[in-house]
Amino acid sequence: MIKTVKHTRDILPSEFSQDTSAQSHRFQHVEAIAREAFRRYGFREIRTPIFEHTELFARGVGTETDIVSKEMYTWTDINGDSLTLRPENTAPVIRAYIEHKMAHQSDLAKLFYIGPQFRRERGQKGRFRQFYQIGVEVIGKSDNPAIEAEVIEMIYWMLTELKIEQTQLLINSVGCPVCRPNFNEMLKREVAPHLPQMCGNCNRRYETNILRVLDCKEDAAIVSKFPSTLNLLCQECSTHFAKFRTYLDARSIPYKIEPRLVRGLDYYTRTAFEITSGSLGAQNSLLGGGRYDGLSETLGGSAAKGFGFALGLDRFVMSLPQDVEDPSVPLLFLAHLGEKAMEYALKLASSLRREGVACAVDFEARSLKNSMKLADKVKAKNVLIIGEDELVKGRYVLRNMSTGEQSELTEEELFERFKAK
RNA sequence: GCGGGCAUAGCUCAGUUGGUUAGAGCGCCUGACUGUGGAUCAGGAGGUCACGGGUUCAAACCCCGUUGCCCGCCCCA
Known part of the structure; x- marks a missing residue:
């Protein structure tokens, strides 16, 4: 791999x-x-x-x-x-x-x-x-x-x-x-006598970047006696x-x-x-x-x-705190039953998306139960149920996934409802 | 560049003094429930035990090496 x-x-x-x-x-x-x-x-x-x-x-x-x-x-x-x-x-x-x-x-x-x-x-x-x-x-x-x-x-x-x-x-x-040059020089004079007692890093920094000697944790006791940049x-x-x-x-x-x-x-x-x-x-x-x-x-x-x-x-x-919400979850999940319903759902999704609605369609033909499970898994806020009955009636069941409330509405009402958001 | 720890299922981890076919929980798939998610129960899929070598009748387990990850030093964001 x-x-x-x-x-x-x-x-x-x-x-x-x-x-x-x-x-x-x-x-x-x-x-x-x-x-x-x-x-x-x-x-x-x-x-x-x-x-x-x-x-x-x-x-x-x-x-x-x-x-x-x-x-x-x-x-x-x-x-x-x-x-x-x-x-x-x-x-x-x-x-x-x-x-x-x-x-x-x-x-x-x-x-x-x-x-x-x-x-x-x-x-x-x-x-x-x-x-x-x-x-x-x-x-x-x-x-x-x-x-x-x-x-x-x-x-x-x-x-x-x-x-x-x-x-x-x-x-x-x-x-x-x-x-800075004055300060560096002064610091070098101060540090020089202590070098033998100081760590390897400090000895190296003495040559490469004298200021960083001040940041040493190991030799903090010695370092604290050196002059601060602020005084100079x-x-x-x-x-x-x-x-x-x-x-x-x-x-x-x-x-x-x-x-x-x-x-x-x-x-x-x-x-x-x-x-x-x-x-x-x-x-x-x-x-x-x-x-x-x-x-x-x-x-x-x-x-x-x-x-x-x-x-x-x-x-x-x-x-960050643990609870940052993931905004990319579908507002509406389209569950369908039967071939015709799936075709309709695919078309409906296109139209909804053109209106700015974040929606998801199931690409598999599943039982309603499994579609609901999937909708739950992707954390969809609402599910629209499209079955044979609904196609005939032209009215679809909308389920709110957090409250469980359901209502029936026409395609027109559906657009009205979600465009507003 | 240096030091320490770790490596077993998608994830988190068990795995006895080395001993048959390597397990659990979570997740995933299916069903109970033929049009309603979260709960429960049952079943299923999923493994080169990191890799290579060695010891042994026998290695996930012991030894050596390699690679990777984690943590620290250095330094920085």
Whole structure:
């Protein structure tokens, strides 16, 4: 049997999967709420290709990051180009922003995307090699922290609508090209004497990404004595962060300042944030994002400010309450008895569907009992019984499957009844 | 890339110190009920016991290897 590639999976209709974390209607539910949020907040959809030139990620995300150094699906195309399945979607969006000269057409581009991303990681709870992200990017002239607060407000609206609980907002500022080099240097001086007592990861991070040393759980005791990024921000970064917090307070959005929150991607500046869930296991990050004011220039565009986040759709679906209703159930099930009745039922279904009624017809000739069983199985709300008698009378029996009430009505009345809904 | 656990029916899982024809619940199909679902009862279909090798008179069970899945590390969504 040919199966899905390791650490990838199928998302199935609910009748084929009991696993609530892999049912397609639950994915649709999150997407629908997200699209409604984007409509209200004025975000417009962008769809970029799922593969790009490898160089885009090398330059955008950073060669030294784990993502680029060991997790990308990269291959050489027939003409020699190095191509890569996108491991994230911010760099592609900025690429499109530059390529289509959006800066000339609008002060601020507010974009969202929904789609699969690919990273060759070892699978785990809430982590897959093809995973789905919904993200937004705000790109343009302004770096007003009000943008950040508004985006987070929108996220909270989504979390509330989706009834996702046990969440926590963590915020931090990682500085800018002015203050970060000083901070990195100072941190290196502080950490150096402790290196022999610290774990292997920290010793490695000391070289590759000194900031991440602050995020070590193993050496938490030592790490807690190191200076926080927040004390060393330059004046402008410090003011930016303070204003950001004021805007959050004004919206009554609770947050926790987490000086150890350091994003692994190179492009982040200033504000970094993350929302975690208490119900996810080790991979507890529901979404994360931040500001990336230099990315446009890094990718060869003109200067532009940027802020965005990506949410893990797979993880959102796992965090959803159990009772998300599957909307794709037939309103009306047509049960028929006899050949003529079946022909009539097939035609009637076509007409009903043209009027927008979701209906199902049995393709087999069954006993009424078995048709009823089938209707029950597909969770039909109503069943229309079409037998020889009904055909002659031109009046059909309509049964409400939840109350059991039955009534007789003509074809005309049937259309009247269901079109209204 | 590293570590731990697991692998028996569509699903969840039993399976004794190795011993005949591998079981249960749920689900599925059929019937009791020839025009009325959910309940009950009866029957039925469904298995390369993950794969390959080894030990043994005999392996679902013991040993080795492989693959896959789960969980953790790393990192991230």
